[in-house]
Amino acid sequence: MSFQTINPATGETLRTFPMASGTEVAIALKTADDRYNNDWKLRPVAARAQIDSRRRSSTTTPTAPVVSAEAVSGLMAHNGEKHE
Numbered sequence: 001m002s003f004q005t006i007n008p009a010t011g012e013t014l015r016t017f018p019m020a021s022g023t024e025v026a027i028a029l030k031t032a033d034d035r036y037n038n039d040w041k042l043r044p045v046a047a048r049a050q051i052d053s054r055r056r057s058s059t060t061t062p063t064a065p066v067v068s069a070e071a072v073s074g075l076m077a078h079n080g081e082k083h084e
Contacts, residue, residue, distance in 0.1 A: 005014045020028070040048065 001019045002016050003019065004016045006012065007014055043051075
């Protein structure tokens with residue numbers, strides 16, 4: 001069994017994904033949590049923005065809008081976090 005992402009404007013199937021088991025989902029969530037807590041959140045905002053910018057420029061698939069480093073910095077300041 002699988003599921004698809006479909007462009008609602010055209011009806012075109014953009015991608016088909018296999019269903020994951022509960023164990024596969026749990027492993028993916030644990031891996032994402034570990035990588036966020038032990039790497040991503042420790043990087044300065046400017047470094048994260050640069051990585052994201054490179055990712056967006058190297059892909060041909062449209063991506064969701066991304067906020068600027070300045071906007072992230074403002075949100076962090078609002079939440080009492082330091083911008084590095």
